[in-house]
Amino acid sequence: MPIHKPLVLIALLAALLPTCFAFADAASQENDVAALGAEVTALSGQALDDDAIHRLTAIDQTLATEQVVNVAVDQQRVLTALAKSQNAGALEHVRSVFENAPERRGSAARALAAATTIRPTDLQDWRYMVRSLPVVQGDEAVDVLSALQRFRTRANKGQWVRQVILIGLQLPVNQQSAATGLLRHWTGVPLKKSEASEWTLEKYQQWFSQEYPDQPEAVLPVDLTGRKWTMVTLEPALQTFRTSDTMVQQGELVYQKAGCQKCHRRGKVGEALGPDLTSLGWRRQRREILHATLYPSHELNEEYPTVTIVLKSGKSLTGMMSASSADALAIVSSTGIREELSRTDVETIVNQKISNMPDGLLEPLSEDEIMSLIALLASTDGVPLPHSDAGP
Ligand code: HEC
Structure with missing residues (x-):
């Protein structure tokens, strides 16, 4: 099959795009992003040759490093096109986004999910998708849960089964079958297909607490009444989050003020009664860090009973x-x-089955202080990349 090289297109766009983002004003930056979006559309609509893959990878890096808004859709399309390309280098790029950019982990997993129609037996893809379960949300989650059902391999360890139930509980009712379908596939319960429709998430929750008595219950955390800081009240600040050196520095002070150093080491500061938080920013995204701090007993680390x-x-x-x-x-x-x-x-x-980490630690803090603390904990400046998470 002849491959059409979109050379003319690339040359044309290359001529249009030399503006340096750092010096561009807001309006021309928007134009640049729009032009990149158009280029993504043109490139991802065809079989990718080496030039196109090279260009898409470069665009992805540009969109990711510049703090530009409204690029999520284009970024998703780039990653999906690369994941589906059947090219080793392109796939490597998608997987490195997963490993090295926690904020984009859900998006990388969604791209791999789209590629399962082409590669339904790739166990590495499968592992990345399972590891994305703590972070995927909404449509991303539905795609990943559905894709995992195409594999024969099952992740029936308690923590993963619990995670699927928790994702399901956050989906709209008409999408929950993505979760119950995967639960049946992984656990083999119920055995008869005719009974599947009776197995709601509620039923799986009850079954789970009997089947996995050592695990925390598969229920979403509940905010104590009167709490000022919850996932909901901090959501707007999390959405518009922008880190800076000043915030990270302020975060160091907040870390002491909130008493985190009594149990956690970060760099050379603090005690080792809880997990070391030095490389947390490589391991987890901002939302997860905030969640773990607000609801300590929601996920228990068996190393710190x-x-x-x-x-x-x-x-x-x-x-x-x-x-x-x-x-x-x-x-x-x-x-x-x-x-x-x-x-x-x-x-x-x-x-x-409760954490020794007290909840409510953020209550005395202001919203700015909390965001500075998150900026510190999510920061990877000068922190070497650790070995990847213990996956399934
Ligand atoms: C009394 C001890 C204690 C204090 C104080 C404490 N933690 Fe923890 N923290 C723990 C333990 C123990 C865990 C492991 C989870 C568990 O309980 O099983 C943990 C887990 C975490 C995690 C998840 C870590 C991971 O590896 O994913 C984060 C994030 C965290 N703590 C943040 C904080 C922050 C921020 C503060 C200060 C506001 C704080 N903690 C104060 C004991 C503590």
């Missing part, structure tokens, strides 16, 4: 176990109080 120690005297203490000597135990409460106990005084130790 909260326990209740009941003593033979009847007294009980709740907190995190900490290193101590051979015949003693130490427990640190959520307010940082450490107590040493003799092992012989201990009656039982019970695991708790």
